[in-house]
Amino acid sequence: MGRVSNRQRFIRALNCRPVDYPPVWLMRQAGRVLPEYRAFKEKHSFLEMVQTPELAAEVTLQPIRRFGFDAAILFSDILVICEALGQGYNFRDGGGIQMDFKIESDADIDRLNASRVTEHLAYASQALGLIRKELGEETAMIGFAGSPWTLANFMLEGGSTREFTRAKALYYENPKSFQKLIRILTTAVSQFLKMQIEAGADAVQIFDSLGGLLAENIFEAASCQSMRTIVESLDKKVPVIVFSKGTHGSWEALTSTGASVLGLDWTVNMARVSRELPPTVGLQGNLDPAVLQSTPEVTKRETLRILAELEGRPGHIFNLGHGVPPTAKLENIETLLQTIRNPA
Numbered sequence: 001m002g003r004v005s006n007r008q009r010f011i012r013a014l015n016c017r018p019v020d021y022p023p024v025w026l027m028r029q030a031g032r033v034l035p036e037y038r039a040f041k042e043k044h045s046f047l048e049m050v051q052t053p054e055l056a057a058e059v060t061l062q063p064i065r066r067f068g069f070d071a072a073i074l075f076s077d078i079l080v081i082c083e084a085l086g087q088g089y090n091f092r093d094g095g096g097i098q099m100d101f102k103i104e105s106d107a108d109i110d111r112l113n114a115s116r117v118t119e120h121l122a123y124a125s126q127a128l129g130l131i132r133k134e135l136g137e138e139t140a141m142i143g144f145a146g147s148p149w150t151l152a153n154f155m156l157e158g159g160s161t162r163e164f165t166r167a168k169a170l171y172y173e174n175p176k177s178f179q180k181l182i183r184i185l186t187t188a189v190s191q192f193l194k195m196q197i198e199a200g201a202d203a204v205q206i207f208d209s210l211g212g213l214l215a216e217n218i219f220e221a222a223s224c225q226s227m228r229t230i231v232e233s234l235d236k237k238v239p240v241i242v243f244s245k246g247t248h249g250s251w252e253a254l255t256s257t258g259a260s261v262l263g264l265d266w267t268v269n270m271a272r273v274s275r276e277l278p279p280t281v282g283l284q285g286n287l288d289p290a291v292l293q294s295t296p297e298v299t300k301r302e303t304l305r306i307l308a309e310l311e312g313r314p315g316h317i318f319n320l321g322h323g324v325p326p327t328a329k330l331e332n333i334e335t336l337l338q339t340i341r342n343p344a
Contacts, residue, residue, distance in 0.1 A: 061135075
């Protein structure tokens with residue numbers, strides 16, 4: 001039997017089939033700590049890198065070349081959907097996101113145009129084509145999008161904010177308008193993910209980064225329902241990963257989305273959650289990102305702890321419980337990689 005590629009191992013893990021120990025792994029936003037990325041960023045703005053296929057492909061590939069992850073994650077941003085709908089964004093001088101306008105009425109929602117999403121975001125498809133060509137059959141490729149609920153929060157607030165409150169207020173006060181916005185976003189996200197699959201993505205991930213803002217009793221209606229619709233629209237063409245940060249009481253609802261894999265943040269015990277989920281659902285996570293700011297010794301200890309929690313369970317994709325901190329140390333990422341590949 002020939003050698004099993006990283007790509008094949010990764011897809012098996014996504015489908016919760018047994019793979020040779022150790023588990024497959026990836027790391028979101030790993031490129032941000034690399035000196036080659038920082039040098040690149042001095043020459044190009046973030047939006048320029050996202051919207052230029054050659055630049056997005058290069059930034060996506062940088063951490064793969066250095067660390068040899070089992071999968072590459074497209075360099076992009078969840079807010080590209082908002083821009084494609086007609087609500088552009090930029091970065092404030094003092095940090096954070098600023099949308100071109102704030103959604104404050106039905107008229108603002110009606111300004112959003114889902115018919116141009118795939119055309120406007122063609123640069124992502126082109127970048128994926130370049131990445132796929134470079135990766136060949138050795139490394140898997142993952143596309144992604146933000147969840148409708150998470151995107152709605154940025155759109156209603158007019159950007160990033162210390163407290164996201166307007167989306168929940170709209171949900172309670174004007175459910176008709178809330179659902180109108182969510183439907184538009186659901187259509188746009190579905191189209192964007194389908195486009196990424198057609199461009200060669202082996203899997204796609206939905207980031208429900210603000211899911212934890214919702215009370216358990218409204219999570220289904222406010223966020224989960226739209227993610228389920230998106231997953232169904234993809235018709236099982238590729239595995240889907242759903243990461244809903246902070247929604248620790250909603251495992252049954254998240255499983256009902258039809259996701260192949262659920263991402264876990266670092267605040268939960270992987271083994272306990274594993275017992276609550278069907279064995280056909282894979283798990284992704286969940287090292288505390290802050291560990292990468294500590295020491296190699298701490299990194300190795302915490303990595304081994306998580307590996308022990310899920311030892312023998314098929315479908316574990318080792319990852320952080322969120323993105324890589326900008327202040328993560330390269331030696332800790334290297335230690336993490338060495339530990340996963342040689343856990344003894």
